[in-house]
Amino acid sequence: MAIDQQGGADRVRTRELVAEIAAFDAAEARIQAERERLYADAYALAQEQTARLRDASTREREVPLRAMAAELAVAKRVSDRTMQTRLFEAHRTVTQFPAAWESWQAGRVSRAHVKVIVDTGAELADPGARESYERDVLDYAETTSPARVRSYAEQVAENLNPKSMQERHDDAVLDRRIWVEDLRDGMSMLGTIGPSVEVHGVYDRLTRQGKTIKAADRAARRNTTETRTGDGAPSEVGGAYVGTGGTEVAPGVWFDERTLDQIRTDLLLDMMLTASPSVDPTGVEGGLGAIRGHVQVTVPATTLAGTTLGGAQLNGKCAVDPETAKILAGNAPGFDRVFLDPITGVVLAVDRRFATPAQKRYLVARDIRCRFPGCRRPATECDIDHREDWALGGKTDIENMGAFCESHHALKQAAGWTVVQMPGGRLHFTAPSGLEYDDDPPPRVMFMPDLDSKPGDADPPEPEVCPAPF
Structure with missing residues (x-):
């Protein structure tokens, strides 16, 4: 009898847990849907600003949306390119699939359900076909999982799509x-x-x-x-x-x-x-096969010497194992020396309008990537930008320059972002809305020599102290 009572209590508690989790899921769905509406409103505001630029160039007409995405991205600490995509998708969801959004807000479907419905039905340009598709698929989505919805949604969209398979493939192959x-x-x-x-x-x-x-x-x-030979050795x-x-x-x-x-x-x-490649339209000497892949790897001298076991980085994006770093160093045509403060790890220093090669090397080493908050494009692919413009008296000095990718270089100037450079490479940004943000150079992790050497091991060579090459 006790066992039956315990089993009944477990079933009751299980039902309670299911109900409580379902209630939280519904509340979460409502919050997510409301945030999606706000993203859609932000996109609509950017579109209204763009509409007021009737006589502007195509590039100028892109600025309002990019500026809006940058404002939100910096506040949320994400990439502005990711945010721009998010704004577009939110606007498409709220305006083109309103029934799915309302069901999401009411907690009847999840974000995953809505994404399947929107992504699969996005090719239906005719509003009537899209509405019929949405109504049909949504009824099914409210009863099952997103994975099952996808297969059904593809069948419904295929039936309503006026484009043939060949036409859709011709469009898709462009992506x-x-x-x-x-x-x-x-x-x-x-x-x-x-x-x-x-x-x-x-x-x-x-x-x-x-x-x-x-x-x-x-x-x-x-x-x-x-x-094998008679003694068993191959x-x-x-x-x-x-x-x-x-x-x-x-x-x-x-x-x-x-x-x-x-x-x-x-x-x-x-x-x-x-x-x-089998097709080479260039006609250049050596052809495309003569082009070799290039990477920039930063390797501590102690890693090459074998006294530490880490620290190598590829374009400031990801780690490189020590063995690969040594192989690359052994085959590298040349090196740029970078000197770090032994305590803070800050890059130490390296007058004309354009930065010298030494200054560029210094800035690439200090900034690692584009300095606009949230951007991760490698500094090797960025412009060297003056904080205070050269034409306005700004100096070509490392304390007045930094790496900005082409997109954020243009956005900073066109959208009205202001930047003040602080000591140590810190940048203080003021957005067009008046919000302020700080961006520091990427932190450096100092790898210390291995102190667990065995008695009798040869001492590692003392690092050679050389003057800076600039």
Whole structure:
């Protein structure tokens, strides 16, 4: 009897938890929907400002939306490009799919449901078809999960879309692109969106090549087993090319320990870094195949010396493992020395209108990326901007200059942002609305030498003190 009573109590408590969580979900959905409406209002205000610029150039007409996105992005500490996309999507949701937004506000569907409905129905340009689609899919969305809604929504949209599959593909292929997403531990992800036939063809070719390498490795292993000498040691015959991930079992004999996924990745990166495209319209000497990938890596001297185990960075975006940093340093055509304060880690210093090469190196080392709040474009791809304009008496001095990407360089001037440079590279921004923000150079982490050396180990060489090269 006690067991039955406990089971009944558990069921009651479970129902209570389900109800409480559902109530919180509904409250969260209401808050998210209201915030979406505010984003849509912000987009509409920017559109009204744009409409008043009837005789302006195309570039000038882009400024109101970019300025609005920048204001909100800096306040929320996110990228203004991300915010600009968010404003557009919010306006589209509230104005073109009002029923879905109202259901979201009422807590009957979640943000994930609404995103599926909006993304799938965005191609329906006719308001009547879009309304019919929204009504049909929304009824189903209120009864099931977003993953199930997507499949149903695609079928409904396909039935109502006046464009043929070929027309939609011709439009979609214009959005092909490649991007990089930085992960942890010195790893990054290379993503691509392209025609399905070509993407699957690439994957199939990499798979076939990987399986061929695995087959060659198996043959090498069999050959080694069959030709063992009397004492059990493998003879120096056979062998297979393996690259990274191989194990040398005897001089000249290698076994490939990589998985098929690892081999596919190695093949892709190898071909992308060394191969030439089948079509080369440039006509330049050496063709496109002569172009090599460039990266900028900052490596502490102590890492190269082996006295520390970290600190290398790629374009100020992500970490680089010490072994890769040493390999790159060993093959680098040249170096730029960067001197840091041993206590604070602040870059130490490096008169004409344009910055000298030494000043540019200094600013790239100090700023690492675009100094507009939230932007992460590498400083190597940015303009060197004067805080106080040269034409107005501003000096070409590191305390009056900094890295700004082309987009934020133009936005700062066109939208009325003001910038005051403080000691140590800190920038004080005042937005057109009057709100104020500070931006500091990226912090530096000082990697200290390994003090756990064993007795008798040779002392690491003392760092050579050199004058600054400028």
